Amino acid sequence: MKLSVAFRYRLQDPLDRADFNAVEYINTLFPTEQSLANIDDVVNKIRLKIRRLDDNIRTVVRGQTNVGQDGRQVKEITRDIKQLDHAKRHLTTSITTLNHLHMLAGGVDSLEAMTRKRQYGEVANLLQGVVNVLEHFHKYMGIPQIRQLSERVKAAQSELGTQILADFEEAFPSQGSKRPGGPSNVLRDACLVANVLDPRIKQEIIKKFIRQHLSEYLVLFQENQDVAWLDKIDRRYAWIKRQLVDYEEKYGRMFPEEWCMTERIAVEFCHITRVELAKVMRTRAKEIEVKLLLFAIQRTTNFEGLLAKRFTGCTLTDIPGVRKRPESPLESTNPFLEDEPGEDGGTEKDEDLAKPRKPKAPDNPFHGIVSKCFEPHLYVYIESQDKNLGELIDRFVADFRAQGPPKAGTEEGGAVLPSCADLFVYYKKCMVQCSQLSTGEPMIALTTIFQKFLREYAWKILSGNLPKSSSNSGGLTISSLLKEKEGSEAAKFTVDELCLICSILSTAEYCLATTQQLEEKLKEKVDKVLVERINLTGEMDTFSTVISNSIQLLVQDLDAACDPALTAMSKMPWQSVEHVGDQSPYVTSIIMHIKQNVPIIRDNLASTRKYFTQFCIKFTNSFIPKFINHLFRCKPISMVGAEQLLLDTHSLKTVLLDLPSIGSQVLRKAPASYTKIVVKGMTRAEMILKVVMAPHEPPVVFVDNYIKLLADGNPETFQKILDMKGLKRSEQSSMLELFRQRLPTPPSGADGGPSLSFSTPTPEQESSRIRKLEKLIKKRL
Numbered sequence: 001m002k003l004s005v006a007f008r009y010r011l012q013d014p015l016d017r018a019d020f021n022a023v024e025y026i027n028t029l030f031p032t033e034q035s036l037a038n039i040d041d042v043v044n045k046i047r048l049k050i051r052r053l054d055d056n057i058r059t060v061v062r063g064q065t066n067v068g069q070d071g072r073q074v075k076e077i078t079r080d081i082k083q084l085d086h087a088k089r090h091l092t093t094s095i096t097t098l099n100h101l102h103m104l105a106g107g108v109d110s111l112e113a114m115t116r117k118r119q120y121g122e123v124a125n126l127l128q129g130v131v132n133v134l135e136h137f138h139k140y141m142g143i144p145q146i147r148q149l150s151e152r153v154k155a156a157q158s159e160l161g162t163q164i165l166a167d168f169e170e171a172f173p174s175q176g177s178k179r180p181g182g183p184s185n186v187l188r189d190a191c192l193v194a195n196v197l198d199p200r201i202k203q204e205i206i207k208k209f210i211r212q213h214l215s216e217y218l219v220l221f222q223e224n225q226d227v228a229w230l231d232k233i234d235r236r237y238a239w240i241k242r243q244l245v246d247y248e249e250k251y252g253r254m255f256p257e258e259w260c261m262t263e264r265i266a267v268e269f270c271h272i273t274r275v276e277l278a279k280v281m282r283t284r285a286k287e288i289e290v291k292l293l294l295f296a297i298q299r300t301t302n303f304e305g306l307l308a309k310r311f312t313g314c315t316l317t318d319i320p321g322v323r324k325r326p327e328s329p330l331e332s333t334n335p336f337l338e339d340e341p342g343e344d345g346g347t348e349k350d351e352d353l354a355k356p357r358k359p360k361a362p363d364n365p366f367h368g369i370v371s372k373c374f375e376p377h378l379y380v381y382i383e384s385q386d387k388n389l390g391e392l393i394d395r396f397v398a399d400f401r402a403q404g405p406p407k408a409g410t411e412e413g414g415a416v417l418p419s420c421a422d423l424f425v426y427y428k429k430c431m432v433q434c435s436q437l438s439t440g441e442p443m444i445a446l447t448t449i450f451q452k453f454l455r456e457y458a459w460k461i462l463s464g465n466l467p468k469s470s471s472n473s474g475g476l477t478i479s480s481l482l483k484e485k486e487g488s489e490a491a492k493f494t495v496d497e498l499c500l501i502c503s504i505l506s507t508a509e510y511c512l513a514t515t516q517q518l519e520e521k522l523k524e525k526v527d528k529v530l531v532e533r534i535n536l537t538g539e540m541d542t543f544s545t546v547i548s549n550s551i552q553l554l555v556q557d558l559d560a561a562c563d564p565a566l567t568a569m570s571k572m573p574w575q576s577v578e579h580v581g582d583q584s585p586y587v588t589s590i591i592m593h594i595k596q597n598v599p600i601i602r603d604n605l606a607s608t609r610k611y612f613t614q615f616c617i618k619f620t621n622s623f624i625p626k627f628i629n630h631l632f633r634c635k636p637i638s639m640v641g642a643e644q645l646l647l648d649t650h651s652l653k654t655v656l657l658d659l660p661s662i663g664s665q666v667l668r669k670a671p672a673s674y675t676k677i678v679v680k681g682m683t684r685a686e687m688i689l690k691v692v693m694a695p696h697e698p699p700v701v702f703v704d705n706y707i708k709l710l711a712d713g714n715p716e717t718f719q720k721i722l723d724m725k726g727l728k729r730s731e732q733s734s735m736l737e738l739f740r741q742r743l744p745t746p747p748s749g750a751d752g753g754p755s756l757s758f759s760t761p762t763p764e765q766e767s768s769r770i771r772k773l774e775k776l777i778k779k780r781l
Contacts, residue, residue, distance in 0.1 A: 057081060164190045164197075168205055172212045188254050206259065210268045213247065217269065223280050230281070230288070230296040237303045240269045263311040270307075270369045278373040288377055290384035297374050297437055304366045313365030371437065378434070378442040382449060385430050389453045392426060396461050406496075406503045415607075417507045423457060424514050431518075435525040443526045444533050450522075454515060454539040462504050462511075462546045466553060467497040492593075493557045495600055502604030505550035509608050512543040551611060555618045558597045559626070565589040566626060569648075570633035574641030575726065583651045584644065591655050599663035616660050617674050624681035627652070631685060636726025642693045646686060653682035684710070692724050699735055703742045713743050 014025055029035075029042055060081065167190055194202045217239060221228045227235050244262055255261045277296075281288060396419040406415060427450055434446045493501070519536040526534060565586040572584070598616075605612040634645065655662070656678045660670045687709040696702045706718060718739050722732045 164194060164201065165204060165208075168208060172209060191255050191259070202259075206261070206264060209261075210265055213243065213265055214269060214272060217243075217272065218276075221276060223276070223283065228276070228280050229284070230277075230292050233277075233296045233299050236273055237299065240266065243269075260311075260315050263313075263315050266307055266311065267315055267369070270366070274370050274373045277370070278376075281373070281377055285377065288380055290380050293374065293377060293380050294433075297371055300371045300374070301367075301436060304369060304371060305364060307366040307369075308364040311366075316365055316369075375438040375440060375442060378437055379445070381434070381437065382442060382445045385446065386449050386452075389426070389449060392423065393453055393456050393460060396423070396457070397464075400461065400465060406499055415503060415506065416510045417461065417503060419461060420457065420507050420511055420514075423453070424511075424518070427518060428521075431522065431525060439525055439527050440530065443522065444530055447522055447526075447534055447536075450518065451536060451539055454511070454536070455542055458508070458511070458539075458542045458546055462508055462543075463549065465500065466504055466550065467493055467500060492561050492597075493553075498554070498557070498597065498600050499604050501550050501553050502601060505547055505605065505611060506608050508543045508546035508550065509611065512540055512547070515540050515543065547611065551615050551618060554597075554601055554615050555622055558593060558619055559622050561593040561597070562590045562623060563626075565593075566630040570630045572634070574634050574637040574645065577638060577641040577644055580640060580643045580647060584648050587648045587651050590652065594655060594659065595663055598659060602660070602664065613660065613671055613674060616670075617677060620656060620659070620674065620677050620681065623656075624678070624685070628681075628685050628688065631688060632720040632724065635724045637692055637724050639693060642689050646689045646693070649682060649685050649689060653678065653686075656682065688721065688724075691721055696722075696725060696727065696731075696735070699738050700742070703735065703739050706739070707742060707744075715739060 014020060014028075030039070167187060171187055191205070194205055217236075220239065221236060226232070244266060247262060247265060252262070399419065400417075406417075430446060430450075434443055515536050519534060519540075522534045522536075523531045568589075569584070569586040572586075601615060602612055605615070631645070631649075634641075637645065657670065657675060659678075660674065661668050691706050691709055694702060694705055706721065707713075710717070712718070715736055719732060719736060722735055727735065
């Protein structure tokens with residue numbers, strides 16, 4: 001109880017209060033700045049008081065373990081212990097704060113003294129410590145003494161900044177020469193201090209030093225100087241190389257390494273050079289020739305590459321002209337599907353295409369930092385390529401005339417013309433070169449030039465050299481090939497002309513595929529915002545037209561060669577045929593022409609098999625309707641005559657089914673799409689003859705048989721059948737009326753005339769039908 005009473009008397013001590021305020025307590029102890037001189041005595045007294053409190057706490061705890069007290073006494077003792085804990089914690093906080101205050105006051109005094117003496121080495125370490133300690137007093141800035149110390153620190157920082165800038169100005173004056181000798185230790189230490197000061201001080205030091213270091217460059221390479229022109233651009237880059245070496249030797253250790261001063265000097269040189277070159281080129285634009293421009297660009301890009309090897313680009317922020325250029329090598333038959341030189345040290349082999357690709361070297365961060373200035377003048381380069389490509393096309397034309405078309409039976413026969421590969425190799429060279437100069441508008445201009453000469457190549461080299469007439473007929477034109485020849489064989493293309501057509505077709509296919517890859521490559525090279533302006537669809541359509549025209553020429557040639565035989569068929573007296581024999585002479589003539597042309601075309605289109613298939617399909621689609629039309633002209637026809645025509649039709653069908661591999665030692669099954677066309681068309685011809693062979697009495701049976709076999713609701717076709725049978729007009733009228741009555745009713749809502757279904761027979765049905773036909777023919781014989 002006595003101890004408890006004693007504690008109550010201590011409540012008057014501010015350290016024992018629960019709402020203790022350390023700031024008020026310190027102000028009580030140190031009412032003035034002069035009273036800080038006794039700070040050590042005060043600290044010692046507080047530490048003594050802490051030790052006494054600890055002793056009292058231990059005495060209370062030990063006493064409680066030996067003497068039993070009731071619950072109320074225990075609570076009173078616990079309350080007293082808590083008060084002692086509060087006092088101890090507040091004392092600890094006060095001591096820490098007093099220590100920081102002592103460090104801050106002493107640090108500020110030392111900082112001001114060292115600043116006056118330019119002891120930058122010591123200032124660099126001390127300033128950072130003072131700033132760190134001052135951060136602990138942010139919540140005490142309302143205290144006048146603390147606020148005063150903070151203002152003194154700011155004043156010292158400001159004075160240091162001004163003083164250091166003045167020291168650098170004295171060492172490296174804006175006007176006049178640099179101070180001889182290397183940097184002093186004072187400036188080296190001053191840079192360390194600048195790291196702690198406002199960043200603007202560091203930036204100003206860097207700016208003034210670089211400006212002074214490059215001042216000589218602006219004088220030597222003024223716009224009116226001879227060395228300022230493009231033909232002496234190497235001297236600019238040689239000058240900066242010497243300056244960087246000089247800087248490293250004299251001042252390399254003066255600035256902190258993280259300032260990257262060497263790179264900063266090089267980057268500022270690049271900015272100045274870009275501006276100065278742009279200025280001089282605007283003034284002397286008429287003197288810029290393509291060779292001079294490319295020389296300057298090459299030297300500049302080489303210098304940019306050298307910078308990339310030497311520096312990291314860490315000082316670059318938003319440098320105009322710096323860009324990324326993705327590459328995408330593809331395959332080898334196409335110059336745009338190959339690796340570009342320098343990507344992997346060469347081009348890939350075919351067997352390497354499936355292997356994992358090596359990671360690419362990082363892009364050059366300095367690309368365009370100087371060379372961007374040449375972009376407005378790249379029209380000179382574009383105009384030069386326009387001229388060069390025009391001359392190249394003229395040379396292709398002259399070479400074709402001098403050397404003649406590819407000869408049949410040689411390796412050149414049907415092969416891709418070598419001139420197209422030369423054209424696209426030149427395209428690739430131009431594209432790569434231009435993309436290294438610019439990936440902006442000049443690439444769009446170059447694309448326009450590419451489009452122009454792709455069209456010219458298609459017109460002058462490909463379409464312009466397609467045969468217009470056969471050498472056997474003098475003035476025969478393509479249109480005349482479609483006209484019937486009476487009493488004579490049709491003039492045909494020579495073997496060499498067929499070979500030339502196939503060669504032009506193969507070349508057009510190569511150009512089509514390569515143009516597509518060219519478009520993709522251009523889109524990879526050009527800036528993303530310009531990708532939509534790259535479109536070579538029109539040029540690809542042009543080559544597709546050349547392919548279509550070439551196939552049509554081949555079809556027309558073979559088609560026209562068969563015309564005289566079909567004409568002879570239609571003029572034969574089929575009513576007078578007395579017995580069925582071997583295939584008719586006109587069939588033999590058609591088969592002969594097919595066997596002459598098709599193997600030549602197939603061999604010369606071996607590398608473009610799909611277009612040979614197209615030729616076969618187009619010829620069949622042209623020949624079969626023509627054959628049926630001539631079949632309708634064979635009138636009147638006797639039963640025996642119809643049987644002979646049926647035999648001839650079967651022979652032609654067999655030949656047409658074998659058309660894709662006719663005369664080939666390698667038997668290859670014809671495409672299903674082609675076989676379907678032949679079976680459907682020639683089956684119709686056979687059905688026509690079967691209807692002709694059927695008796696027309698009774699009429700109802702005849703009409704129903706016609707509708708079932710031909711599935712043709714056109715009265716004109718039915719009348720042609722009646723003409724082939726030799727019926728009189730009076731008989732035909734009643735037959736036509738009956739035909740109209742017997743036609744099936746069209747579906748409800750259907751437009752047009754009657755619609756009849758007709759299904760192509762299956763191969764089994766076709767074989768069965770052929771066997772029955774052969775038996776019928778043998779029986780007739």
